Amino acid sequence: MTDRPSDRPDAGGSQDGPEFGWLYGRRPQGDDGAAAPGTTPASQSPQQPSPQPPPPGVPEPTRMMPVQPRPEPTPTAVHQTTPRQGQPASPTPPPVQPAPPQGPPGGPGAPARRGGGGGGFWARRVRRPRFWIRTVLLLLVLWLIYTVAVPFVTWKGSDQIAFEPSKGERPADQPGTTYLLVGSDSRAGLSAEERKEYSTGNPKSELTDTMMLLHTGDGPSVLLSIPRDSIVDMPGYGESKINSAYARGGPELLVQTIEGETGIRIDKYVEIGLGGVVDVVDAVGGVEVCPKERLKDPLAGLDIKKGCQEVDGKTALAYSRSRKQSALGDLERVRRQREVIGAIGNKVLSPWSVVNPVRWWKLNRAVPTFFRFGDGTSALDASRWAYAMTKTGSGDNRTCTMPVTDASANHWNRDLADPLFQAIIDDQTDEITDEQCTPNGVEVPKG
Template identity: 40%
Template structure:
């Protein structure tokens, strides 16, 4: 060992080799008086401190404190292990590093940790960032559910507003006014449908086109060309019954006469009362349509395809139809349901009316009409402007009637007993009272009409 060199102690394993010549040893620094702590009082006497600052000897108990709260006697002296002086080659400046297990990186203990960058080394250049392109910005997916909901809401509001507007345009009359002794309510829903020969609102040119020929010659007032009762049960198929207008029935306050005379004598109210007392059915709804409205509805839906059972040539009704299926215009349809130029006259006329009603409802409730605004809107507006209904009826009641009659519909007429000439009334039609009583009793109890009571025909 060279002279004048302090004895060499073993440096820590990671220290670099010392440089020569070593610096001169510094005198030890004075240590502050040791006071100890309750957690680490230290042993009596000296205490060796390791380089990590912890005691190399286990702590021992305190000596009994003297008066004043301090330990008796002088504090123990501390001597430290070898600690090179500042600036020495044995104590280079180091940067504390984390253990590989604490570096936040996966690895086992002992895995080398990359050294931190030097302070004098410049940071790597940051590549320039391209400005964001708004056109390439990620677009949010469209909310199709919300859009469809808004469209449906707009359609509901539009349709609802249109229906309410058209409903206010219906012609309402007090047809179902109560009268003393009116029969009680019967199950199911009963409609009284009336087709009158009213020419109200028609111009002379329209009357000529429709072959209506002016006012009715009989009794000088409006008459009924068509009288039907539609019974809609709680379940099952609806039943449409034709009541011949020449039926010889009692008219309240006027005696027995033809059924259509009640309409001319007392209007819709007397007609409703006469039908209720003759059938035993309480009417829940009333609808009436004239010549012009009937033809207008047919033209609004683009005509009706009808299979005519036999050739019909009737100049008074303004028609000349061949047998077979064909499209009828409004004027032709009106002549078809009014004509009597057939072998059975009024009986054929009632069959033709039921046949046409079935074809009209099939066309009006079909997809070709409901999905075509050019047909649906004219049909609804024409219906609202052509029908006369009771004060309690609405446009949606008419729609419910058409929907109930669109499927399986039982069409028949009241059981007929024969014809007779009566003074003051002319030739009248008589009902078969026994069979007619059973017929209407079944409807009054919301039961299907027995098949033997149904009249064959279209």
């Protein structure tokens, strides 16, 4: 059986059929077509928040939920859609660029800064091993330049003096190199206070208390001390003590006298002053000496105990000058002089003296007051001499005092001295015997 149109609920409704228009949102109407009591026309908005209940016998209409406005889409949520047929295409909004990610300063994505800060330019460079390698190499180069430059700068300030005799005949050239080291007691450059402090005495004295021949060549090096009271034939003055030659004719007469007595040609000349000993010893931080007995000499300003000890420049000078407290007198003094000079050489050429820039500067600044070199002496010659001085007494190298007849040291023992001189002249120092080369010139080593 098929429903007739008039019987369907969505039909306009019959006189006797039930009214279901409310089910589809239509308002019940009265007989006159007006809205049923208790209802509001669709074209009007309700004035009350809650509708009035319908009269008895009238079904309650379905309540319509208020329409919620759809929120406008955000730019990031806009999607391009295809318009339906018959509808105009809406314009496509421009693409929106995403915002950069937010993070802490200096974190990932933050631009590198050129200034300071934990992650700055210099902080990153310092952390690189290559930075430290370059820094160390740069400091090493600067240190090498400084170490080489300082001696040449101070070398220009040192004096060079004439020492080669202008009169008489000299020995012919000989193999090897022979240096004459002279320790003058000249007080030049010392103030009255310094002369008193160092107990140097007569300010006009220019005697040579120290005279040493240093020979270097193919054989062992030999350092030979000449006693100051040795009586020799001095050109123009006859027999005199050798230490007076310097005061009478300067280095030239002294060299002429020694060459005439020994037959050894002197190639280089080095002079040491009293004030220079103090300056150099203090510059290297003191030297070690080893007295064999307690020494106390008011005339030299010396008061030192027995045994090895570090001394300053003032004590080192007094130690090398004193000769009153030993039975051997000047012979023991020349031994102590060699000891002090050797100790200075060891300190001068020690690694710490070269590595320490302050000590290196003080040491080189003291050179002009410590040394005076003969004409023609180069910086290389002076370096060779200093190096040879530090090697004397070690290995096969020899340190000797001129063989003498007795403790007065007035006369040389020619039987021992002449063969010693000939070994130096021929550069055959390995032939020198222990009898010819003794520490004080008179004592023959036992055994």
